[in-house]
Amino acid sequence: MLNYPQVALDFMNRDHAEFIDLRGKLLDLLSAPSDTAAINTLLDQLLEHTRHHFAEEERLMQETLFFAYPMHKGEHDNVLAEMSARIGDWKQTHDNETLREWLERAVGNWFVNHVSTMDFVTAGFIAMKSKNAGCQTYQESC
Numbered sequence: 001m002l003n004y005p006q007v008a009l010d011f012m013n014r015d016h017a018e019f020i021d022l023r024g025k026l027l028d029l030l031s032a033p034s035d036t037a038a039i040n041t042l043l044d045q046l047l048e049h050t051r052h053h054f055a056e057e058e059r060l061m062q063e064t065l066f067f068a069y070p071m072h073k074g075e076h077d078n079v080l081a082e083m084s085a086r087i088g089d090w091k092q093t094h095d096n097e098t099l100r101e102w103l104e105r106a107v108g109n110w111f112v113n114h115v116s117t118m119d120f121v122t123a124g125f126i127a128m129k130s131k132n133a134g135c136q137t138y139q140e141s142c
């Protein structure tokens with residue numbers, strides 16, 4: 001079970017829970033001999049979910065002139081490149097154990113670290129900007 005904090009923006013918390021759910025489903029499928037097509041579909045969903053989530057964070061960071069945007073965006077780009085490469089490798093080799101190990105350790109560690117640091121600070125900044133602007137666009141509950 002991964003232990004990560006809730007951040008100040010609802011959509012980010014929802015997306016983080018969805019990411020963990022997708023990762024968990026993949027880990028379950030990969031730990032037993034299983035359906036390659038189902039793994040394939042979930043990997044595509046994970047990549048699409050992550051792309052969409054990062055793009056949404058980046059849009060808000062730009063709108064609010066977030067001071068650490070280049071650093072946060074740089075990490076997103078690295079993660080997407082790594083994820084695409086890992087998925088591409090799996091599609092060629094169907095090496096479930098290598099993929100499972102990566103998802104379990106590297107992705108798990110990265111996720112907890114990223115949410116606890118960059119996302120936590122970013123969400124707090126955007127929520128504060130939203131409050132100052134009368135809670136218009138960035139936050140559902142204010």
Ligand SMILES: [Fe+2]
Pocket residue numbers: 054057072076114118119
């Ligand atoms: Fe992020």
